[in-house]
Amino acid sequence: MNKDSTDxxxxxxxxxxxxxxxWPxxxxxxxxxxxxxxxxxxxQNIFDNSGAVIESKKSSKGKYTSLSVTVNLxxxxxxxxxxxxxxKVEGVISL
Structure with missing residues (x-):
């Protein structure tokens, strides 16, 4: 995504x-x-000290890990x- 489409x-x-x-x-x-x-x-460090609950699950072949992060904002x-x-973390896909 270029900057304009990201914004x-x-x-x-x-x-x-x-x-x-x-909100909140x-x-x-x-x-x-x-x-x-x-x-x-x-x-995990990005959400450190935020009270976030982080769950992780590896894909069936172990190549990828899904992270679910619930946080009160x-x-x-x-x-x-x-x-x-x-x-900023390389290779991350946000869903």
Missing amino acids: EFYLRLKEELLRTTS SDYLYKFIVPTDMAKIKAI PDPEAVIGYYKEVA
Whole structure:
């Protein structure tokens, strides 16, 4: 995604979250990560000290790991902030 489409995506996400969710609220992130402990740990560190509950499950062949992260957040800006931080970890797919 180029910067313009990324900014547009986050703007639409913010508008959708404002319209459909009462804040503060629990938010569920889902990520697919190559099974690489350094990458998994990097994502865990992003949510460190946030009170997040993180569940992980390896794919059937073990090549990928899915991470489900549930965290209580004050507003859509916080949701987007975490997405932007996780996007810095190479190879992560946000669902």
